[in-house]
Amino acid sequence: MDKKTALLVIDTQIGIIDGPKAGPVHKAAALVSTIRSLIEQARTRSVPVLYVQDVDVAPLDALEFQIHPELAPLAGEVVVVKKATDAFVHTNLHDVLQTMEINHLVIVGCKTEYCIDSAVRRATTLGYDVTLVRDGHSTTDSEALQAEQIVAHHNACLHGLYNIDNFVIVRDSGETVFEPIHDTYR
Template sequence: MYALLILDIQVGLVHGPEKPWRGEALLKTVNALMDQARSAGAAIFLARHIGPVGSPIEPGSPLTMLAPELTLLGGEVVFEKRRPNAFEMTDLADNLRARGATGVVVAGMKTQYCVDSTCRAARDLGFDAVLVADGHTCSDTAVMKAEDIVAHHNATLDGPFCRLVRAAQWRF
């Protein structure tokens, strides 16, 4: 059984000064994945990245709130994380196992940080990791365009660290 894990679709990343590549498309994809997960009875987990006190994403900051475009119906598990890897210093793995999940479908932000490290960690913890190829994004950096970052990570992670699928191909 698979659970859906959505990483850091929060106000500061979606609506901040560095706009995510294909941001609107990502929100639609994530909402469609949540609808599908609900229909299948799969658990939905949403991570919110929290930074240290004094940072723009300190505890309680409105920038850490989930993006209002997400369709939340109340059955989702929302949790805070403080590291890029959503399993590190959280009870995510225990909560997944308690719900009978043997695999995790990963979507969200940012590709090169939280998406990457969470996919790698999921396999290390014994979960079948599935990355939604068109379900994660980031912003341009000084070195690389976001579109290239996403393509690079899809190619790098697929196989050794996760199974890559397009959202339209996935079924819970």
């Protein structure tokens, strides 16, 4: 089956990446650089770039709510505002992706154990193959684990996660992540 890919950039808001309340995330500068590079690659390849913003980060008019300026969407790129951890709950994200005929998502953003995990898992149950970029998501330390451990754990447990017809592959940003390799494993 032919795959049509989109880059889904989740919760790369100033208040999460830089803080002060919800961040800064682990290796924030490297994360921004990685995601910025992937956004540029996607745009060059005419791969749609879609953004998700979480209302829990800060009031809508606050600087912390805004998408990080180095990752900001271009005019015409889709921005979905969500209230739940799951980017698909009570949003039009799935409808927008279906209208665009997307069936493969490359996912990056914040925070690993919450919004990234939820989006990755839910996407597979909605019929999308997912490429999670190993070095394209981050979080902060929790009471139980350091951020680096959380990211490593999720990269390990999400790689190969299979939901009937669709699954997750974790790949490094230096790989050709916009070219899905899922069908080679079916």
